[in-house]
Amino acid sequence: MLRRHALGLGASTILATPGLARAQGAAGYPDRPIRFIVPFPAGGGTDTWARIAAEPMQAELGQPIIIDNRGGAGGMVGTEYASKVPPDGYQLLFTITTHIQSPVVMNRFPYDPVADFAPIGRLGTTAVNFVVGPKVPASVTTLAEFVAWSQGREVSIANYAPGSTGHAFGLILARELRLNATQVAYRGEAPMLQDILAGTVDGGFHSMAAAGEMVRARRVRPLACSGAQRSPSLPEVPTLVELGYSRRFIFDGFSGLMAPARTPRPIVERLAAAFRKAAEAPVTHERLLRIDTVPSYLGPDEFGSFVTAKLREWTEIAQELNLRVES
Structure with a gap:
C-alpha cells in the first residue's frame, strides 16, 4: 500500500x-x-x-x-x-x-x-441483523433457541461478500456460540436473501435496507442485531452486545x-x-x-x-x- x-x-x-x-x-459540468x-x-x-x-x-x-x-x-x-x-x-x-x-x-x-x-x-x-429463514424451525425465535437447535448439527451462515462485516460477524458468532458452522459467500445481499428464503442456507447477517420487507412479512426472523443500540424498527430484538457477546459487534458500516x-x-x-x-x-x-x-x-x-x-x-x-x- x-x-x-x-x-x-x-x-x-x-x-x-x-x-x-x-x-x-469543468465549468459546464455536468452536461450529460x-x-x-x-x-x-x-x-x-x-x-x-x-x-x-x-x-x-x-x-x-x-x-x-x-x-x-x-x-x-x-x-x-x-x-x-x-x-x-x-x-x-x-x-x-x-x-x-x-x-x-x-x-x-x-x-x-x-x-x-x-x-x-x-x-x-x-x-x-x-447495523446488520442476524436473521434465519424457513430452513430453521418456526419455533426458533431467539438466539438462545437457535444455539440450542444447532447443537449436534452443521449450520450454514451466509454472508453478502467475503471479507464483509457480515462475513466477519458470521465467523465471530460461530466462534462465540461454538457452532459447527459453514460460511457461505454471495455476491451481494439480494442473492443471499433469495437462498435464505429458499431454505438453501440457515441464515446470515442482513441490513434492513435489503431484508426489511421480508422481516416485516415474517418470511425471515431477526434474532439479534449488531451495533451499540437496538434497531429503531426492531425494538424487541436485542443487540449481540447486550446478550453478552463480543464488543466487536459494535462495528457498524x-x-x-x-x-x-x-x-x-x-x-x-x-x-x-x-x-x-x-x-x-x-x-x-x-x-x-x-x-x-x-x-x-x-x-x-x-x-x-x-x-x-x-x-x-x-x-x-x-x-x-x-x-x-x-x-
Whole structure:
C-alpha cells in the first residue's frame, strides 16, 4: 500500500498540467448523464442507498444518474473498475464498508481504498441483523433457541461478500456460540436473501435496507442485531452486545459516494454540494430511517479521514481475529 501511495503522489505531480486543463473544462459540468458504479448486484442494501442518494442529486445537478451494478469479489470488481475510469466526474463510486474490508481480508489490493479515490460524502451508517429463514424451525425465535437447535448439527451462515462485516460477524458468532458452522459467500445481499428464503442456507447477517420487507412479512426472523443500540424498527430484538457477546459487534458500516482520484476539484466541490443537499434533505432522512440507516452526513474531508480511520481499525480487527479468505 505504501508503494501505491507513493506512486499516487508522483502521478499527481506529473499530471498537474492535464489536471489544470480538466479543471478549466469543468465549468459546464455536468452536461450529460452521470453514472453511479455500485459494486454489488441490484436489490441489495448498497443499491438501495445509492438510489436514495441519486434521486435528489439528479434534480440538483440537472442530469440523470444511472445506477451501474458491477458485483463480484466482495465489491472489489466494481471498485477496481471505478478506480480506473476517467476522472471527469461522470463515473462515480457509491460504496459501503467493504471498500476497506475486502482488500484487507483477502490480502489483495487491486485498488488503494484511500489514495485512488476522492471522497464526496458519507450518507449514513447502519447495523446488520442476524436473521434465519424457513430452513430453521418456526419455533426458533431467539438466539438462545437457535444455539440450542444447532447443537449436534452443521449450520450454514451466509454472508453478502467475503471479507464483509457480515462475513466477519458470521465467523465471530460461530466462534462465540461454538457452532459447527459453514460460511457461505454471495455476491451481494439480494442473492443471499433469495437462498435464505429458499431454505438453501440457515441464515446470515442482513441490513434492513435489503431484508426489511421480508422481516416485516415474517418470511425471515431477526434474532439479534449488531451495533451499540437496538434497531429503531426492531425494538424487541436485542443487540449481540447486550446478550453478552463480543464488543466487536459494535462495528457498524457506512455508505457514501466517491470519485476517482485526480477528479478536478471544482467538479468534486459541485458533486459534494449536491450530495450534501440530498443527504440532509428531510425526505432522505425519512427514507433512511425507514430502513434502519442512521443519517450521518460527512463532507469530503471528514469522510476521507473517516475512511482512513476505518481502514486502520479493520486492519487491526482482521489481524487480531485472523480474518482471512482466499481471493
